[in-house]
Amino acid sequence: MIVVRWIRAFTRFWIDFIVGDDWTVAATVLGAILVTWGLVRSGIPAWWFLPTAVIGITVVSLRRATKEARRPTPPR
Amino acid sequence: MNATVAVTTFLAAGIEVIEMVAIVVAVGSTRSWRAALVGAAGGLVVLTALITVLGTALRDVPLQPIRLVVGALLLVFGLQWLRKGVLRIAAQGWAIGQGEEHVDESDVPPDGFDWTGFVLSFKGVTLEGLEIAIIVVAVGGASGAIGSAIIGAAAAVIVLAAVGAATYRLIARIPRRALQLFVGSLLSAFGTFWAALGVGVRWPGGDLALLYLVALYACTGVVLLHFVRRWQAPPGRHDRTATSEEVR
DSSP, X not given: OHHHHHHHHHHHHHHHHHHTTOHHHHHHHHHHHHHHHHHHHTTOOOTTHXXXXXXXXXXXXXXXXXXXXXXXXXXX | OOHHHHHHHHHHHHHHHHHHHHHHHHHHHHTOHHHHHHHHHHHHHHHHHHHHHHHHHHTTSOHHXXXXXXXXXXXXXXXXXXXXXXXXXXXHOSSOOOOOOOOOOTTOOSSSOOHHHHHHHHHHHHHHHHHHHHHHHHHHHHHTOHHHHHHHHHHHHHHHHHHHHHOHHHHHTSOHHHHHHHHHXXXXXXXXXXXXXXXXXXXXXXXXXXXXXXXXXXXXXXXXHHHHHHHHSOTTOTTSOOOGGGGO
């Protein structure tokens, strides 16, 4: 049990460390890289896609973070 | 020597070194300087070992997959910093942003080695050092200039630790929030550039793309500050800067 708990804590540490508090940013970045690869394979100029996706997800993520911060915490 | 890589790692490692110095100074001044410095030295040994092992492991891997993997990692990592920088500046302004570290001093042994102080200092330096190791290996590995990345990070550790040792006030005056936003833009730009190169993108202007990507992300961050302040303000009051509690 201790080993399982240790592995869980270790995995959580690395996910927190790399992905941070908003996993949708990391998921969108990975998705955008895949789409960029698809565009390159299709012969379509793809340099614009990743920066556009990055700016888009940054705006969405900041909007969500401010909304969540303003939501009142329920009384205990 | 790749100056762009060295300057980037110097700035990115600099933020982490400021935090390292803050932890070591807090432990040293409240508990025991000996324990704080031995802990910091232990943390720096771990950092050196990590960079050596990861840097050596990457040497034989082809550049294209390194750029893809490291670029994606750096982009996700850089965006975390950019978001945090925007949220913190929007809530607390551009001013310094160096928080005091609080250390419990109730159980300092009157004689003998302060092991708690050692662990606090060691843990702090090791965790901040882990971020430095990732930045050095990512930036150095993807550009094929690991030596320049190590020089940049080592310079940050030496210069900022020396300044911190001379007077912590100078370190505390570095505008950390602004640096976080700028370095977040810088790391995101490098990450975008390399991840795209890794899947075969040809950037208009070649390496110059790094410059316009940094400018694009930094400008986006500054413009977003305006919107985030509006979003943080309660309905009907868009002229107020939100409190720090609201971004946590």
